[in-house]
Amino acid sequence: MTIWTAVDFVAVLALGPLLKGVATRTKSLLTGRRGAPVLQLYRDLARLWQKGAVYSTTTTWIFRVAPVAAIVTTLAAAALIPFDGREAMVQFAGDFVAFAGVLGLGRFLLILAALDTGSSFEGMGASRDATFAALVEPALFTSFVALALATGERSLGGMLGSGTASAWAHAAPSLAMVAVSFFFVLLAESSRVPVDDPATHLELTMIHEVAILDHSGPDLALLEYGGALRFAVFAALPIGVLAVRATVPPLAGLGVLVLGSLGVAVLAGVVESSMARLRLSRVPQFLAAATVLAALGVILQVLA
Amino acid sequence: MTVFFIGLALVLLAGIAAVAVRSRYLAGLLIIGGCAAALVPAVRVLAGGAAPEVRLALPGPGGPWVFGIDPLSAAFLIVVLVPGLASALSGLRDSRPVGALLFAIELVALALVVTARAVVPFMAAWEVMAVIAYFLVIADHDRAEVRRAGLVYLVATHVGMLALLALFAIWAGAGGGLTFADLAARAPLLPAGGAVVLLLALVGFGVKAGLVPLHFWLPDAHASSPSAVSALMSGVVIKMGIYGIFRVVGLIGLPPAWFGWLVLGIGVSSGVLGVLWALAQHDLKRLLAYHSVENVGIILMGLGAGALGVTYHLPFIAVVGFAGALLHTLNHALFKSLLFLGAGSIAHATGTRTLDQLGGLGRRMPLTSVAFLIGSAAIVGLPPLNGFVSEWLVYQALLGSGGAGGAAMPAMLVGVAGLALVGGLALACFAKVCGVVFLGKPRSAAAELGHDEGGSVVGPLFGLAAACVAIGVAPVVAVRPALAVGAAVAGAPVAAAGLVGATAGMISLFALGVIALLGLGAVGAGVVRRRRPVGAGATWGCGYALPSPRMQYTASSFAAPLLALFGPLAGVHTSRSADGAAFHSEPRELVLDTALVPAWHRLRAGLARMRTIQHGRLWVYLVYLIAALLALLLYLTGFLGTVRG
Numbered sequence A: 001m002t003i004w005t006a007v008d009f010v011a012v013l014a015l016g017p018l019l020k021g022v023a024t025r026t027k028s029l030l031t032g033r034r035g036a037p038v039l040q041l042y043r044d045l046a047r048l049w050q051k052g053a054v055y056s057t058t059t060t061w062i063f064r065v066a067p068v069a070a071i072v073t074t075l076a077a078a079a080l081i082p083f084d085g086r087e088a089m090v091q092f093a094g095d096f097v098a099f100a101g102v103l104g105l106g107r108f109l110l111i112l113a114a115l116d117t118g119s120s121f122e123g124m125g126a127s128r129d130a131t132f133a134a135l136v137e138p139a140l141f142t143s144f145v146a147l148a149l150a151t152g153e154r155s156l157g158g159m160l161g162s163g164t165a166s167a168w169a170h171a172a173p174s175l176a177m178v179a180v181s182f183f184f185v186l187l188a189e190s191s192r193v194p195v196d197d198p199a200t201h202l203e204l205t206m207i208h209e210v211a212i213l214d215h216s217g218p219d220l221a222l223l224e225y226g227g228a229l230r231f232a233v234f235a236a237l238p239i240g241v242l243a244v245r246a247t248v249p250p251l252a253g254l255g256v257l258v259l260g261s262l263g264v265a266v267l268a269g270v271v272e273s274s275m276a277r278l279r280l281s282r283v284p285q286f287l288a289a290a291t292v293l294a295a296l297g298v299i300l301q302v303l304a
Numbered sequence B: 001m002t003v004f005f006i007g008l009a010l011v012l013l014a015g016i017a018a019v020a021v022r023s024r025y026l027a028g029l030l031i032i033g034g035c036a037a038a039l040v041p042a043v044r045v046l047a048g049g050a051a052p053e054v055r056l057a058l059p060g061p062g063g064p065w066v067f068g069i070d071p072l073s074a075a076f077l078i079v080v081l082v083p084g085l086a087s088a089l090s091g092l093r094d095s096r097p098v099g100a101l102l103f104a105i106e107l108v109a110l111a112l113v114v115t116a117r118a119v120v121p122f123m124a125a126w127e128v129m130a131v132i133a134y135f136l137v138i139a140d141h142d143r144a145e146v147r148r149a150g151l152v153y154l155v156a157t158h159v160g161m162l163a164l165l166a167l168f169a170i171w172a173g174a175g176g177g178l179t180f181a182d183l184a185a186r187a188p189l190l191p192a193g194g195a196v197v198l199l200l201a202l203v204g205f206g207v208k209a210g211l212v213p214l215h216f217w218l219p220d221a222h223a224s225s226p227s228a229v230s231a232l233m234s235g236v237v238i239k240m241g242i243y244g245i246f247r248v249v250g251l252i253g254l255p256p257a258w259f260g261w262l263v264l265g266i267g268v269s270s271g272v273l274g275v276l277w278a279l280a281q282h283d284l285k286r287l288l289a290y291h292s293v294e295n296v297g298i299i300l301m302g303l304g305a306g307a308l309g310v311t312y313h314l315p316f317i318a319v320v321g322f323a324g325a326l327l328h329t330l331n332h333a334l335f336k337s338l339l340f341l342g343a344g345s346i347a348h349a350t351g352t353r354t355l356d357q358l359g360g361l362g363r364r365m366p367l368t369s370v371a372f373l374i375g376s377a378a379i380v381g382l383p384p385l386n387g388f389v390s391e392w393l394v395y396q397a398l399l400g401s402g403g404a405g406g407a408a409m410p411a412m413l414v415g416v417a418g419l420a421l422v423g424g425l426a427l428a429c430f431a432k433v434c435g436v437v438f439l440g441k442p443r444s445a446a447a448e449l450g451h452d453e454g455g456s457v458v459g460p461l462f463g464l465a466a467a468c469v470a471i472g473v474a475p476v477v478a479v480r481p482a483l484a485v486g487a488a489v490a491g492a493p494v495a496a497a498g499l500v501g502a503t504a505g506m507i508s509l510f511a512l513g514v515i516a517l518l519g520l521g522a523v524g525a526g527v528v529r530r531r532r533p534v535g536a537g538a539t540w541g542c543g544y545a546l547p548s549p550r551m552q553y554t555a556s557s558f559a560a561p562l563l564a565l566f567g568p569l570a571g572v573h574t575s576r577s578a579d580g581a582a583f584h585s586e587p588r589e590l591v592l593d594t595a596l597v598p599a600w601h602r603l604r605a606g607l608a609r610m611r612t613i614q615h616g617r618l619w620v621y622l623v624y625l626i627a628a629l630l631a632l633l634l635y636l637t638g639f640l641g642t643v644r645g
Helices: A003-030 A040-050 A061-079 A095-116 A120-151 A156-162 A164-170 A172-189 A218-242 A250-274 A283-303 B002-020 B024-046 B071-091 B097-115 B119-140 B144-172 B180-189 B191-209 B218-224 B227-252 B257-280 B284-311 B315-350 B366-380 B386-399 B406-438 B455-473 B476-490 B500-530 B555-570 B590-613 B618-644
Strands: A053-056 B053-056 B065-068 B534-537 B572-576 B583-587
Touching: A003 A040, A003 A061, A003 A218, A003 A250, A040 A218, A053 A061, A061 A095, A061 A218, A061 B500, A095 A120, A095 A156, A095 B366, A095 B386, A095 B406, A095 B500, A120 A156, A120 A164, A120 A172, A120 A283, A120 B406, A120 B555, A156 A164, A156 A218, A164 A172, A172 A218, A172 A250, A172 A283, A218 A250, A218 B500, A283 B406, B002 B024, B002 B097, B024 B071, B024 B097, B024 B476, B065 B097, B065 B119, B071 B097, B071 B227, B071 B315, B071 B455, B071 B476, B097 B119, B097 B227, B119 B144, B119 B218, B119 B227, B144 B180, B144 B191, B144 B218, B180 B227, B191 B227, B191 B257, B218 B227, B218 B284, B227 B284, B227 B315, B227 B476, B257 B284, B257 B406, B257 B555, B284 B315, B284 B386, B284 B406, B284 B476, B315 B366, B315 B386, B315 B455, B315 B476, B366 B386, B366 B406, B366 B455, B386 B406, B386 B455, B386 B476, B386 B500, B406 B555, B455 B476, B455 B500, B476 B500
Parallel strands: A053 B534
Antiparallel strands: B053 B065, B572 B583
16 A cells, blocks of 8 residues: 555545536536536535534434444445555455445445434335435446456456456457446446436435435434435446556545546536436336446456 | 253253143253353354264164254354244243143254254254244144144145155265265265255245245244243254255365255245335234245345355355355344244233334333334444345355456346345334334323333343444454354365455454443534433424324334335235225235145145045945956066066
């Protein structure tokens, strides 16, 4: 682990809210509005952090622990990703299972916090959240299998970092499909269109937003920041596949990471402004498409 | 081995003490001492000691009765005795003395099944285990559904028994020795690579293990029995089927390729279907029973990967696959017993097992809810608990060691995708269970009666939860012995597993890091909260003035989107009233209700037509007798005539 690994990690921690601002600004510009400032989420987080909180009398300690768990698990998952294109802060064989597992831990506690409030809105959001999360897992793991086959590595640090350089030479179509599959997974996991609409104000049409409806004050700040960090972590997956940084100097690698993340955010904004959220019964087909793409990536390599 | 037998004798004595002296404390002490004594040789073997063996030349057919503890038996002894002890201590409180005696005999039979090294003692102990389990299951035999569950279980287990008898008969051949060593020596001589033997093993042991489609007896039997018995059956008795398959694979030596693929396929389908049917259940204990089907599927995935590794000479996959299956067996025994004991505590306190009538029990049963939550997180496979470690091992086996394993490649896609889907569905299912049962507001008057039971019930719960956390945080303790046993079964050196043992240390650091960060975060959040104005209020319901507990999201609604995806495969039967004002959904046991019961009815109808022979007229019966005698005479004289002539 070099100093640049830590620098890139801290850069991602700092940049997370910026990415969400860029995506929202892109969508606003494309729909003919000026939109909120790009740094708005930072101001929102600072404002929420100063506020007090109101807790429902129905809730228990799980409701209070869930925002902390969401942040901590997203940080732990981020520690497994090689942001500098070479190695991750924590790296071991099979750590992609730990990546999905620790994110699942955060999601488990968030769903429980939603059911803790005893509200039917939040129960509905929790149920849909759980459904889509269950369908994202096969897509994520199949993509990791394709990467493992292409690079011959067993850890995320190798799959998304040093291993991809040689993999592009002989498995380029598979890697392209894996990158698209990762983008679909990003849209699903960060609750963006076409899986969920982050800008809707109707509780019955919300999924993730309604699951965290009752949180307020610092808890909500933690959850919003956690969501932004989640976007940055999942954006690093297609960037890791597409942008090989093992051979460039570390400072250029950091620049590529920042520009790539901004590019992914702009792309997410373009998708958000050009299509509506899918009907709930169609979202599983979208997630199945991600799985099938990754599976094609695997099959192409097995046949080759 | 004498220490082992002394331990088993102490366990039996505990049961007798419960009946004769009626002292629960004495029985508890004796059973703790007995299990500890019986575990000593097992731990010694796993730590690298020599495998003891004892031969008893008993009068009667079948050769000598051989008992021994080799690494596989030692691993399964731990699986039998540790959760078995916890279930026994928990069940001592409210079981009748006869129940305690039966429980003790069951534990002894289970230990003997695992240590038997010859066919006759194995089958004898197996039958005792199966029949005593029947008596344990029908403890509440006043209720009709309990009797029916027991009957289905009895029929299923004896069908499996027939398959096992055929298995050993074919394997030993005519006049062959009946010890496991003799069977291993005869394995290369079996026709078609032992195809018939392996299929019979899958059927016979599969009925006991509960793999789809042989699982049909499982949900009813586990739901209808008392909670300690459910914990024992789901945590331990099912594993005897897994032990049987392990033993057969080990004795066969080189299983054919189709067997590994078949086991892997059965594993994936059991896993996915098991958790899907669990999602559909409204009854807490039936839900947990279906989760046992799912976890047996995960174990079989590891077993299948290991068998494929042995067939294709890939020692990494073989060793790590078997190790993953073994570790998941132990982990499942631990957290499933924990969940069943917790469910029993809930049912005992509130009087209901229906999910949609519970709620808000987290405040009323804080200790039970924490232990149950740990068990749920463990069964879903979330770090930093033990389910994650065994699933990680199975993933490692399915992926193989970098590069090698050309023939095994396609397995990875199906196995890995299947295991990922199983994990996601399990998360949804246990989020539903924990959320609906412990959180929110009580949905009925029964739920308001929830309370934590005494130390004798909560103690074993926390013991099992501590074991789950311990294996999750320090996986090296469990992974290294599992790799050693896996290597012994696969016939490969432990070093073939490469750095897997060392990587378990990294998992340890990761798990500790996550726990430390969670603790720091919780403390920090508490500090921040104290410096902010914090208020209390009602849950925001969009300004609705009078929310009631019945308006909360129900368990069946929570699971509905996922179940709708799978259509008729989920086995959910819905019905609406004529005016559309009432809606009812109920889960059906697909294999039993669509295949077995109709087949049984058709068989009965077909056989009923033969009843015309039996009409009660005595003179026609005499005609039958005379006709049979004449036919026999003709046959004999004709036969003798041709022989003479």
